[in-house]
Amino acid sequence: MTDLDVLEKVKNIIGNVNISKPYKPKGKETYKQTYKIAIHGAKAIGWMQTIYLFLSERRQQKIQECITSFKNKKRIPRPQRGDVWGPKCHPNRKRITFDFCQSCYMKEYRKKKKNLLEASLC
Numbered sequence: 001m002t003d004l005d006v007l008e009k010v011k012n013i014i015g016n017v018n019i020s021k022p023y024k025p026k027g028k029e030t031y032k033q034t035y036k037i038a039i040h041g042a043k044a045i046g047w048m049q050t051i052y053l054f055l056s057e058r059r060q061q062k063i064q065e066c067i068t069s070f071k072n073k074k075r076i077p078r079p080q081r082g083d084v085w086g087p088k089c090h091p092n093r094k095r096i097t098f099d100f101c102q103s104c105y106m107k108e109y110r111k112k113k114k115n116l117l118e119a120s121l122c
């Protein structure tokens with residue numbers, strides 16, 4: 001989009017997104033500078049559903065395709081930008097693996113290593 005003020009309004013509504021640096025398509029020197037905002041995943045699906053009724057039939061159909069494809073994808077759920085999902089062991093700490101914080105991960109690692117060592121000695 002070429003209107004920065006419109007994108008700033010959108011940014012204020014959506015919140016927690018960045019507007020890209022201005023750019024021009026290569027070889028299109030007469031074009032205006034362009035900006036963009038990108039949101040992904042569940043947040044994007046939520047916004048698509050919010051504006052769905054205001055869009056044309058063609059775009060509504062595209063949104064339905066996006067939602068179907070999003071639901072059918074197999075993925076590990078990730079937190080949205082700005083959100084933090086803690087580990088299962090200590091939800092307030094930083095997550096190192098899917099389930100563990102750093103100290104619990106190291107405890108598990110040492111326990112496994114010790115068990116392997118004991119198994120090899122017997």
Ligand SMILES: [Zn+2]
Pocket residue numbers: 087089090093100101102103104105
């Ligand atoms: Zn932990």
